[in-house]
Amino acid sequence: MRYLPLSDTDRQQMLETIGATSIDDLFIDVPEAARLASKIDDLPDHASELAVERHLVRLAGRNLVAGQVPFFLGCGAYRHHIPASVDHLIQRGEFLTSYTPYQPEIAQGTLQALFEFQTQVARLYGCDVANASMYDGSTACWEAIAMARRITRRGKAILSAGLHPHYVSVAQTMARFTGDVLEVAAPDLSGEPDTERLLGAIDGDTSAVVVQYPDILGRLGDLGGLAARAHEAGALLVAVVTEPVALGLLRSPGEMGADIVVGEGQGIGVGLNFGGPYVGLFACKEKFVRQMPGRLAGETVDAEGKRGFVLTLSTREQHIRREKATSNICTNSGLCALAFSIHMTLLGEKGLRALAEANHARAAAAARRLAGLPGVELVNRAFFNEFTLKLPMEARPVVRAMADAGVLGGVSLGRLYPDAPALANGLVVAVTETVTDEDVTALEQALIEALK
Amino acid sequence: MTMNREGRPTRPEAAEDAGAETWTGNRALMLEEPLLFEIGDTRTTGVDIEAVGEGDDAHLAGLRRTRPIGLAGLSEPETVRHYTRLSRQNYAIDLGLFPLGSCTMKHNPRLCEKAARLPGFADVHPLQPIDTVQGALQLIAELGEWLIRLTGMHSVAMSPKAGAHGELCGLLAIRSALEARGDKREVILVPESAHGTNPATAAFAGYRVESIPANAAGRVDLTALKARLGPDVAGVMITNPNTCGLFEPDMIEISRAVHEAGGLVYCDGANFNAIVGRVRPGDLGIDAMHINLHKTFSTPHGGGGPGAGPVVFSEALTPFAPLPFVDKIQADGGDRYILVEEECVGEHHGRSFGRMTAFHGQMGMFSRALAYILSHGADGLRQVAEDAVLNANYILRRLEDLLDAPFAASGPCMHEALFSDKGFAEGMTTLDLAKGLIDEGYHPMTMYFPLVVHGAMLVEPTETESKAALDQFIGALRHVAERARAGDTSLKAAPFHAPRRRLDETLAARKPVLVYREQDTAEAAE
Numbered sequence: 001m002r003y004l005p006l007s008d009t010d011r012q013q014m015l016e017t018i019g020a021t022s023i024d025d026l027f028i029d030v031p032e033a034a035r036l037a038s039k040i041d042d043l044p045d046h047a048s049e050l051a052v053e054r055h056l057v058r059l060a061g062r063n064l065v066a067g068q069v070p071f072f073l074g075c076g077a078y079r080h081h082i083p084a085s086v087d088h089l090i091q092r093g094e095f096l097t098s099y100t101p102y103q104p105e106i107a108q109g110t111l112q113a114l115f116e117f118q119t120q121v122a123r124l125y126g127c128d129v130a131n132a133s134m135y136d137g138s139t140a141c142w143e144a145i146a147m148a149r150r151i152t153r154r155g156k157a158i159l160s161a162g163l164h165p166h167y168v169s170v171a172q173t174m175a176r177f178t179g180d181v182l183e184v185a186a187p188d189l190s191g192e193p194d195t196e197r198l199l200g201a202i203d204g205d206t207s208a209v210v211v212q213y214p215d216i217l218g219r220l221g222d223l224g225g226l227a228a229r230a231h232e233a234g235a236l237l238v239a240v241v242t243e244p245v246a247l248g249l250l251r252s253p254g255e256m257g258a259d260i261v262v263g264e265g266q267g268i269g270v271g272l273n274f275g276g277p278y279v280g281l282f283a284c285k286e287k288f289v290r291q292m293p294g295r296l297a298g299e300t301v302d303a304e305g306k307r308g309f310v311l312t313l314s315t316r317e318q319h320i321r322r323e324k325a326t327s328n329i330c331t332n333s334g335l336c337a338l339a340f341s342i343h344m345t346l347l348g349e350k351g352l353r354a355l356a357e358a359n360h361a362r363a364a365a366a367a368r369r370l371a372g373l374p375g376v377e378l379v380n381r382a383f384f385n386e387f388t389l390k391l392p393m394e395a396r397p398v399v400r401a402m403a404d405a406g407v408l409g410g411v412s413l414g415r416l417y418p419d420a421p422a423l424a425n426g427l428v429v430a431v432t433e434t435v436t437d438e439d440v441t442a443l444e445q446a447l448i449e450a451l452k
Numbered sequence: 453m454t455m456n457r458e459g460r461p462t463r464p465e466a467a468e469d470a471g472a473e474t475w476t477g478n479r480a481l482m483l484e485e486p487l488l489f490e491i492g493d494t495r496t497t498g499v500d501i502e503a504v505g506e507g508d509d510a511h512l513a514g515l516r517r518t519r520p521i522g523l524a525g526l527s528e529p530e531t532v533r534h535y536t537r538l539s540r541q542n543y544a545i546d547l548g549l550f551p552l553g554s555c556t557m558k559h560n561p562r563l564c565e566k567a568a569r570l571p572g573f574a575d576v577h578p579l580q581p582i583d584t585v586q587g588a589l590q591l592i593a594e595l596g597e598w599l600i601r602l603t604g605m606h607s608v609a610m611s612p613k614a615g616a617h618g619e620l621c622g623l624l625a626i627r628s629a630l631e632a633r634g635d636k637r638e639v640i641l642v643p644e645s646a647h648g649t650n651p652a653t654a655a656f657a658g659y660r661v662e663s664i665p666a667n668a669a670g671r672v673d674l675t676a677l678k679a680r681l682g683p684d685v686a687g688v689m690i691t692n693p694n695t696c697g698l699f700e701p702d703m704i705e706i707s708r709a710v711h712e713a714g715g716l717v718y719c720d721g722a723n724f725n726a727i728v729g730r731v732r733p734g735d736l737g738i739d740a741m742h743i744n745l746h747k748t749f750s751t752p753h754g755g756g757g758p759g760a761g762p763v764v765f766s767e768a769l770t771p772f773a774p775l776p777f778v779d780k781i782q783a784d785g786g787d788r789y790i791l792v793e794e795e796c797v798g799e800h801h802g803r804s805f806g807r808m809t810a811f812h813g814q815m816g817m818f819s820r821a822l823a824y825i826l827s828h829g830a831d832g833l834r835q836v837a838e839d840a841v842l843n844a845n846y847i848l849r850r851l852e853d854l855l856d857a858p859f860a861a862s863g864p865c866m867h868e869a870l871f872s873d874k875g876f877a878e879g880m881t882t883l884d885l886a887k888g889l890i891d892e893g894y895h896p897m898t899m900y901f902p903l904v905v906h907g908a909m910l911v912e913p914t915e916t917e918s919k920a921a922l923d924q925f926i927g928a929l930r931h932v933a934e935r936a937r938a939g940d941t942s943l944k945a946a947p948f949h950a951p952r953r954r955l956d957e958t959l960a961a962r963k964p965v966l967v968y969r970e971q972d973t974a975e976a977a978e
Contacts, residue, residue, distance in 0.1 A: 001828065001832050001835060002827075003559060003561055003827065003828070003832075003916060004832070004835055004836070004839055004915055004916070005916065005917065005918035005919075005921075006839050006842070006843075006915075006918065006919060010918075010919040011839075011842060013919070014842055014843075014845075014846045014919065015842070017846060017849055017850065018842075018845045018846060018848075018849045018864070019849070020845070020864070023838045023841075023842060025864065026838075026841050026842065026845055026864040027699075027730055027731075027841070027864075028863060028864070029698065029699035029700075029701045029863060029864075029866075030699055030701075030727070030730070030731050031701060031703065031704050031736075033704060033735065034703075034704065034731050034732070034735040034736055035730070035731065036729070036730055036731060036732065036834075038834075039729055039830040039831050039833075039834045040601060040602065040729060040732075040830050040834075041830075042601075043598070043601055043602075043829065043830035044826070044829050044830065045829035045830055045831045045832070046827060046828050046829035046831055046832040047826050047827060047829060049563050049827070051826075052563060052567075052823055052826045052827050053563065053566070053567070053823075055826060056567045056570060056591075056819065056822070056823060056826075057570060057572075058587075059572070059573075059587040059588075059590055059591050059594075060570040060571070060572025060573050060587055061572055061587060062572070062586045062587030062590065063572040063573070063576050063580075063584060063585050063586070063587040063588050064576070064580065064584035064585070065571045065572055065575050065576065066575045066576060066577055066580075067571060067575045068571075071577075073577040073579055073580065075579055076810055076811075077577055077578055077579070077811070079575075079577065083498070083499055083528070085498075085528055085531060085532055087569075088532075089531075089532065089535045089536070089539075090754075091565065092535075092536065092539040093544050093545070093546030093547070094539035094540060094541075094542040094543075094544045094546065094547070095535075095539050095542065095544075095754065095755055096544070096546075096560065096565075096752045096754060097544040097545035097546045097557075097560050097752055097753065098542045098543060098544040098545075098753065098754075098755045099550070099552060099555055099557060099753045099755065099756065099895075100753075100755070100756035100757075101755065101756065102552075103543070103886070103890065103895060103896055104952065104955045104957075105887070105890055105947050105950040105951065105952045105953065105954065105955065106541070106542065106543040106890055106895065106947075106950050106951065107541075107542055107543065107755075108538070108541035108542070108951050108952055109538035109539050109540065109541040109542035110542055110755040110756070112485070112487065112538055112541075113535070113538055113755075115487070115966075115967075115968070116487060116488045116489070116968070118966055118967050119488075119489065119967040119968045120523060122967045123521050123522045123523060123967075124521060124523070128967070129966045129967055130966075130967065132756075133757075135613035135614060135617060135757075135758070135809065136613065136809060136810060137810065138809050138810035139613065139617070139808075139809055164810065166807060166809075166810035166811065167810060169775075169794065169806060169807035170806075170807055170808060170809060170810065172806060173624070173774070173805060173806030173807055173808060176805075176806070177624060177627060177657050177658045178656075178658055179658070220512065220513045220515055221513065222513070222514070222515060247517075247521075248517075248521075249512070249516065249517060250512070250515045250516070250517055251515050251516070251517050251518070251519075252517070252521075255519060264810075271574045271575060272574070272575055272576055272577045272578070273568075273573070273574055273576075273815050273816045274573065274576045274577070274578050274585065274588045274811075274812065274815035275578030275810070275811025275812045275813065275815055276578075276613065276758070276809070276811060276812070276813055276814040276815055276816060276817075277613070277757075277758030277760075277814045277815075277816050277817060278758075279758075289964065289966070295756065296964075296966055297966070298960040298961070298964050298965055298966050299960065299965035299966075300955050300956045300957065300959045300960035300965075301955070301956055301959065302952040302953040302954060302955045302956070303945070303953035303954045303955075303956075304953050306952060306953075308952040308955045309955075310955050310957050310960050312957065312960040312961050312964060312966075313961055313964060314961075315961070317648075318616070318648040318649050318651075318652035319647075319648035319649075319901075320648070321648075321652070322648050322651040322652060322661075323651035323652055323654065323655035323661040324655070325648070325652040325655075327652070327656070328616045328619065328620060328649050328652035328653040328655075328656045329614075329616055329617075330614065330615065330616045330648075330649050331614055331615075331616075331756045331757035331758075331759055332756050332757050333757045333758040334753075334754045334755040334756035334757040334758070335752070335754030335755060335757065335758060336754075336757075336758055338754075338755065342531065342535055344523060345488055345492065345498070345524070345525060345526050345531050345534070345535075346497070346498035346499050346525070346526070346528065346531050347497060347498070347499055347523070347525060348492060348493075348494060348495075348496050348497045348498070348523055348524060348525010348526065349494035349495075349520065349521050349522070349523040349524070349525060350494060350495055350496065350497040350525055351497035351498070351499045351501060351525055352521070352523060354497070354501040354503075355499075355501050357504070358501050358502065358503070358504045360511075360512075361504040361505060362504055364508075364510070364511055365504075367511070380511070381511075381513065382511045382512055382513035382515070383511055399581060400581050400583070403580070403581045403583065403584050408577070408580060408581075408584070411579045415579060416579075418793075418794065433501065433502070433504075
């Protein structure tokens, strides 16, 4: 077997050294009732690389590949072009096959890259500090709500109706067990985010108001008023960003007064991957750093006075604090954070701004064209690279019909909000730099056909 | 200086000259690399973006960015060099034996990388219509079936993103099941040898944590456990094989006692590598167990994630499993895979405790893990466990004369060998030995864990090491252990040959510097 280097002779010699007569001697602690005498029945035996590849290629072939068709899906996962060097670099064995940097003297590569990543995330979000990443945006969002509870010692968070419904579900799952109260509402198909509702809902019991920017329908609203109102009431503003590229063009949440900014980093450096692995971004004001969950890389010096990096403030973490830790999170999303950081390095400020401009310009042009179709309305007053169309019929069957015609035309709000008939005609369309004019034409045609 | 005929120095004193400072600070292949923000700037980019004509601000609601972001960029050649140089400052499995106990640092087959990058898996959106992702759903279902069969359990939840996330999944299912029968139990029992995530997870799930002591043989103290069971105990979280590298021989009895007292049994499956194909946790009476795909099934650790932590459930917990999950139905005379999500709850999954993450879990890890599992098959996976256990016992027996092995007398270990610092000279510590191993070209073992052993050293070689590799590692470890026993104080200053000497962790925590600040702004801020 190609992955197992011991030969039968080795095994025999080693058993002799140990003083065992057979391998079974080493499993004597297993209760007899639970010992398997031989391999598990009815499962296939080992297979060659060729055979395994053949099987997986066949499975992969049963999926419609985003890059092979006109593609307009977003809602928390975005298809951007990733430079070839990103994947090459993250596959270097020293990154790919290393572990959490517990021994900093021989993990400076990972640690320095994480320190650079934290700096990039903090600057992108307009915050003082950022951690070394979380599992994904949805879990980062819940951790931010829990962190706001620890800071304010209040247990009620107000969630914007524009927050990704999966993020809301994750928070609701957790809140059922922690006792946090969540005020939630479903969105409506209006042109503005629900800022007014949130302003009215903040009170003296509020730990945090949680707002997605741009929101699930792609809408944009200034966060400054919410930050001011939240702070007046002793609450925190948590901003959630599911499309990092947006911040190349838009003012950052930190700049508008958000206390904690979290989000999904997948849009930079990480492919769609059918939903994971992704990379959660987490940043906040410096004064809250000791309440922050997750790993942190920090600068220090070695015994010769040379600059170096270590994992730090670990007294917040589970391996030291055990049941009193800020979170049970143990790892981060290291390799995805590295991919994010490498892609961001390639972009730089100049490239990120150009990428964001290109996304917005393409989306604006597509929105103009699609909103001109009979019976189709553009919902958003403002957007970055994703907007919502109101169709003259339910969007779910339209999406399926378009897929049958070879166009992945967007996400129907009926898929995300099955219980909200008022949203059923909504279609969320994302237009990134990967979309061509011909793709938009194909979407127009498919939409016209499906609406007939 | 005396030279030989090729012009190479022949005397030892000449070698000392090689230590002289270089102008660059580099030492040949050991290259110093500045921070990205010191070599890049905001005007440089390594990508060419196709211009799309002039956009306007009509749809931006006045939110156009006005301040610079401060993101440094590099050209592509500079980027490749920056990260290649950084990578060379890391130890990795690809470089050598990585005996980090309880982390299962085994070889990562590159077939798995290739599988994950097939466009049919890597370039598929999680919200595509179900009919366009049948292959992805089938892959999740096939992997899930393997995990169920290998563990002898009833069902599996695939969405948890990591081991600790899987623990949370298991405990939420336990809490939901107890609440469903109107039972408000508040306490989770955790052995004192448990990994720190166990108590943290139990607390995160809203439980009070109480510790169960270990007995002299490094196992759960069954009598103490039984004495503590009662109507307030929701369940136990037990790692098996445990963190001392030992199988819990009373596991069936523990499960029976917990069940009789009305509780449920969570097993931390971090160490499943030791028993895969030899023992099915379902036969031990376990109700929930997470499986770290990045350990047993070798998806790469990536410098600390991403991992994946699917959870297998007993029949009792199955109705409470999280959303979403993949189901196979018959349609049009063939198999069709569907995703059971929120909208399906009323129909056939009314008691799910809910969603743990956006979308459906770590697809990129599923494709890798399935490639690994199919490569090994039922026979190979059993061999994995046997070779992992054989390698660990070989290390244990070849070192126990020199390093104190607190539980070696009670029999063989499983996949990892535990040693303590007993017998070291006054003032010499586990940390010193670990740093000495770095100079020998090895990543050290897990240090100071489990907490039940003084100065613990937990060595997990894994099955992907050859006998020759083990022999060399044993030689190195014996050499460093002898120095620690003899009180060789030069060990206190190790490592000497790593990219950095010992780093000041106290300074890092006292004055946290977590992001780079340009010199002038940093000074202005002070």
